[in-house]
Amino acid sequence: MKHTTNRQNKKYQLTIGWLYPDLMNIYGDRGNVIVLEKRCKDRGINVTVREIGVGSTEKDLQSCDLLMMGGAQDMQQEIVAKDLQKKKKAFAQMIEDGVPGLYICGGFQYLGQYYKTADGTKLPQLGVLDMYTENPGRERLIGNIAVELSPELGITGTIVGFENHGGRTILGKSIKPLGKVLKGYGSNDSAQEEGAVYKNSIGTYFHGPILPKNPMIADWLIEKALEKKYGEKVMLTPLDDSLAASAREAILARM
Amino acid sequence: MMQILIILGKCVSRMSQLIGKGSGSTWPGYIVLSMYPRFIARLHRMNPQTQIVFVSGTNGKTTTSMLLSSMLTSHGKKIFYNQSGANLMNGMASGFLNASRIDGKISYDFLIFEVDENVLPLMLKEVMPAYIICLNLFRDQLDRYGELMTIAKKWQTSFAKLNDVQIVLNGDDPLVAWLGLGIEKPIYFGLPVSQMQKSEIIHGADSTYCPRCESKLEYKKVSYSHVGDWHCPSCGLNRPTPTYAFKPFTSELSGLYNQYNMAAAATVAKRIGATDSEISDALMKVHPAFGRQEKVQKDGKEIQIILSKNPTGTNQSIETVLSLSKHPRVLFVLNDRIPDGTDVSWIWDTNMEQYINSFAEVLVSGDRVYDMALRIQYAGCEARVFPSLEEAIETGVKNTPKGETFYILPTYSAMLDVRKIITGRSIL
Numbered sequence: 001m002k003h004t005t006n007r008q009n010k011k012y013q014l015t016i017g018w019l020y021p022d023l024m025n026i027y028g029d030r031g032n033v034i035v036l037e038k039r040c041k042d043r044g045i046n047v048t049v050r051e052i053g054v055g056s057t058e059k060d061l062q063s064c065d066l067l068m069m070g071g072a073q074d075m076q077q078e079i080v081a082k083d084l085q086k087k088k089k090a091f092a093q094m095i096e097d098g099v100p101g102l103y104i105c106g107g108f109q110y111l112g113q114y115y116k117t118a119d120g121t122k123l124p125q126l127g128v129l130d131m132y133t134e135n136p137g138r139e140r141l142i143g144n145i146a147v148e149l150s151p152e153l154g155i156t157g158t159i160v161g162f163e164n165h166g167g168r169t170i171l172g173k174s175i176k177p178l179g180k181v182l183k184g185y186g187s188n189d190s191a192q193e194e195g196a197v198y199k200n201s202i203g204t205y206f207h208g209p210i211l212p213k214n215p216m217i218a219d220w221l222i223e224k225a226l227e228k229k230y231g232e233k234v235m236l237t238p239l240d241d242s243l244a245a246s247a248r249e250a251i252l253a254r255m
Numbered sequence: 256m257m258q259i260l261i262i263l264g265k266c267v268s269r270m271s272q273l274i275g276k277g278s279g280s281t282w283p284g285y286i287v288l289s290m291y292p293r294f295i296a297r298l299h300r301m302n303p304q305t306q307i308v309f310v311s312g313t314n315g316k317t318t319t320s321m322l323l324s325s326m327l328t329s330h331g332k333k334i335f336y337n338q339s340g341a342n343l344m345n346g347m348a349s350g351f352l353n354a355s356r357i358d359g360k361i362s363y364d365f366l367i368f369e370v371d372e373n374v375l376p377l378m379l380k381e382v383m384p385a386y387i388i389c390l391n392l393f394r395d396q397l398d399r400y401g402e403l404m405t406i407a408k409k410w411q412t413s414f415a416k417l418n419d420v421q422i423v424l425n426g427d428d429p430l431v432a433w434l435g436l437g438i439e440k441p442i443y444f445g446l447p448v449s450q451m452q453k454s455e456i457i458h459g460a461d462s463t464y465c466p467r468c469e470s471k472l473e474y475k476k477v478s479y480s481h482v483g484d485w486h487c488p489s490c491g492l493n494r495p496t497p498t499y500a501f502k503p504f505t506s507e508l509s510g511l512y513n514q515y516n517m518a519a520a521a522t523v524a525k526r527i528g529a530t531d532s533e534i535s536d537a538l539m540k541v542h543p544a545f546g547r548q549e550k551v552q553k554d555g556k557e558i559q560i561i562l563s564k565n566p567t568g569t570n571q572s573i574e575t576v577l578s579l580s581k582h583p584r585v586l587f588v589l590n591d592r593i594p595d596g597t598d599v600s601w602i603w604d605t606n607m608e609q610y611i612n613s614f615a616e617v618l619v620s621g622d623r624v625y626d627m628a629l630r631i632q633y634a635g636c637e638a639r640v641f642p643s644l645e646e647a648i649e650t651g652v653k654n655t656p657k658g659e660t661f662y663i664l665p666t667y668s669a670m671l672d673v674r675k676i677i678t679g680r681s682i683l
Binding site: 021022023025026027028029030031034035038054073074075076078079142143144162164207208209212213243244246247250 | 394402403404405456458463464469471597598599600601602603604608623624625626628629630632633634635640
């Protein structure tokens, strides 16, 4: 993509915080960071990707304008949960303050109140979002998924991706879903809803990863991050997303 | 009973070859197993003199089986191995069928089977092999297989129940090497540290935390992905020294990953009694297994097909292509059928950014052609998009100058499609 003509008029800078890249990275979640970074660069936004890992401080975390956290395997998730305990307060505050973030699968579940494992153990989570996750020990929800975005987001359209999760997430009253499931499972077996939006944070089971085929979500996050940082309304210059549109259509036609 | 099944199975096998539906490597097995589920175990019991070798792991099963077969043949043994790479239960039953005579006698010294990593524990309930080679564990087909640690733990549990089975482990892969802790007298293979070229782990490496104590592993040298000279600074678990030391291997097979496949095969061959010269003689004669660096001619040009089905495999394929050609013309074919895994998110874990500027031209095709095109676009290059695989191959061949090679990197089912288009015949 060469978008040198698409530069923003104003010189902006963003720091993307990639949470636990060597641990929470199971389903190509890195693609989300690649997309955010490139879509900033293509608009002339000065962008830095900062890796927040085991041993990083609260201060490191607070230096970020936009966060991304992926999913993980069980062993890795345990390591992360242990380390995040030390940064929990700052992390929760950032979400409450409206620092935009994208949280996938395990990262999404972690924002809720608790995670109930198949054997009934309740593991407390970050507790920022009014939701909880249960793993009933039944079949995993796996496959292509299509979702119509919630109007609350301020953008419209159908997003497509791939889901693969054993946990079922149930939203409380004070939190909105990311969208309505058109095809596939979504956050749980019954509600026909997928993901969650809280302030400027998006949680979802979409991997695949979510952003390459659904660039409107990437731009929503970038826009929110710039608006928060610079305290002004930001209009991102459009990029050529015809390949992403073709990729979405190809999957939708098959579903 | 057994005889009727064998005759029936062999008829099905012959028929499927005759009607051109492939070489009969899964169907016959499916039929005999559905009539008699213990078929494999029974046939093995009837032939106790025949030793079985299982080759498992994410990448390199087919090639390692082929290599071991060649080395043991050179050592004077009679070998049967499953050339088609059908590595589930049906494929194994078909293999046993093909290896046995009509009366149920097997006249081979060794049967070598590649075994799907998820099926290995199940297979070990049916058949007791003499050797199990564990090549590596990388992320692959997460939609079906789940997590690496889960697979490793399943292996660990099933290995603990075995007696008199020689387990052969890749010591350079921490998760595989860790399995040696609970096993009596495992043997290890690996590469000499001098052959490891990288100094640090790149993205997409899977097992970079200690499987025993969960601390971050440290590496003095890295071969590729998480394979290298590793140790845990916290609990002291470290890379075991390879049981046999080999010099770098010479053969037609390129790429560091093939050095590992050769080390695995050579380690078992040596344990069985093959000499160094028998091993190197065998290596001089081997050709790539189908679809694994396989070379084919079309319209006077050379095409090389290199199976690329997961992030580590694809990175290794690309590095191999770049070692053969400075500015290659490449076609990526991405399918999402059951044998490929229906989840294509893995393409984002490849290190495409690192290689993209070296390509003369990138073509993309397959069921998920637009997903692949997007991956290439975000890596910084415009791919030529071909919804039709025939057209992609035709264009790539046409654009390749005489004397140069056109490289095709397909997923598994895509590789079968590519071969069918080029050779006009299917293999499975």
